[in-house]
Amino acid sequence: MSPTGEELYRQREQRFNDIVALRKPDRVPVVPLACGYFADLWKGHSYKEAGYNHPQHYAAIRDATIEFGWDLSPMNSLFAADGYEALGITQLRWPGGELPDDTGFQFVEDEYMLADEYDEFLADPNGFTVRKIFPRIATNLEGFAQVPIPPLYFMANTYYLLNVGGPLLGAPPIRKALESLLAMSDAVGAYFAADAATGAELAALGYPRAVAAPIIPPFDMVSDMLRSLRGSTMDMYRHPEQLLGAIDLMEKAQIGLALMLIQLTGNPRVFIPMHRGAGGFMSEEQFEKFYWPSFKRLVLAIIEAGGVPCPLLEGDYTPRLKYLAELPAGKVAGHFDKVDRLKFKEVLGDKMCFWGNVPLSLMCTGKPQQVKDDVKELIELFSDTGTLMLDSVTGIPDEARPENVMALREAADEYGVF
């Protein structure tokens, strides 16, 4: 008798947990961390449809999970394009917006906060976000910059709430911004409803979800989102104390958000995409000062709360392996992009499981046999401990060839049964 969905779910959770805890599993699982456009393209849908038609997008991920024999279902890595549209987002470009229908969404990195605005931001992060950042990333929120908004504590009484708050909310630019926010919320609501429905369907079939929504490391929150690579780089030399102040603020927020997500989603696996800490992006001295301390505290706080940090180490983290060795053994699921496998095995093999690392170029331009050979090499390397999970470098690449995605499963079955 074949196992029920419930049994399969339990087995797959157990396998994942065993591998993270450095216990040898029965076999090597295929666990795509995330899926963006791949499933839609495989189904013959356009990039544009993927962002706008949420039920169809999630159904495509569901079907891909089953068809390609993934052990856990990936996190969806596309956001609601109708949500972007409602706000007039300028921080991203997407198919259906400025980009043609046959290309994926892309982030527009810029200095959304200027170097001389640190003090203003640190003194009143919420007010600054509403008055300065929102209007810079979304045209429909420009009203927040056009009308002077008093600090909210000013309205901590009936008198000012009515007599200042009332007219303020009635001002046409503010009203337009608020209506845009509500329209965005409606779009995102439909998107999350589709997400929840697919999640429940897959869970009933026996597929746990790999990871929940992303928690961005404190340094990257400042560098990626507010100051840009160029800006945050200058800040390391010109405004180190203010940069550290912003990182500190982001650390508190991200820890709070991570713990909230574990509670809300019931999924202990917290996805942490790491960008600017990669080798080459800063010196060890800078890494130790600006990146690692807040990141480490974030990881430890998640472990403390019973979560499983799942950092995605984008770029080449080989030079940072010695830092990762400081994290508690058997508690972190490290997902790797371009790391040196042999070096990982040497430095971290008895401390952390190994997840990912099958090159993008092979998945998108190679032949199935090349993918299988690469997976075979990985499985042989980790055959003693079995602490390995298969995936490409950041989940299933959008333009991966379906036969190469299937090759991950075939290789796992062929070489990965212990």
Added chain:
Amino acid sequence: MSQELTDAIVEMREDEAMALVKSMLDGGADPTTVLEQAKDAMTELGRRFECEEAFIPELIMGGEIMKNIAEELKPHLKGAGVAKKRGTVVIGTVHGDIHDIGKDIVVMMLDINGYEVLDLGVDVPAEQFIAAIRKNRPRVVGLSGLLTLAFDSMKSTVEAIATAGLRDQVKIMVGGAPADKQVQDYTGADGWGNDVGQALKLCAEWTGGEA
């Protein structure tokens, strides 16, 4: 004196570097010499980057200091540009991809290393590369990309360059975080790189000079 400015830039002492430039100019130093010393610093940073003693922040910050120095020197240089003698490189992020951080660093370092660089920007269609090759006759064409969709875009750009009958005139390098030998072979390029060091090496090799 001469090494002082170079050292200040290499060690990221920005204020000191700017003060030195001013005092050198006040003391009657030849502005071309001052510029050369600043460029020596960038060359040294490039060398350190190669052997992993310096990293992207030093290149970005060094470039910023360099820009400010060039600005300071502008009125003194009287339009006497520094001759480019190492050949022309046409570079751009391929169609469909709008990422530019890596490309911009490569452009800056090629420029500092004496190449004539024509930066076509991002989301560059094949026709624009072809027009630029016809007009500028570069020795090297650089195709940059971060997204996986860039692989096909790079491939079709290389094919279009061949169809236009220009393939033999240029060496083509593909670059970006996901680039590797597999991508080079797939796209039909002549070389690949993940960082600025590899780009400099390829250009030197193809223009017959030293990296």
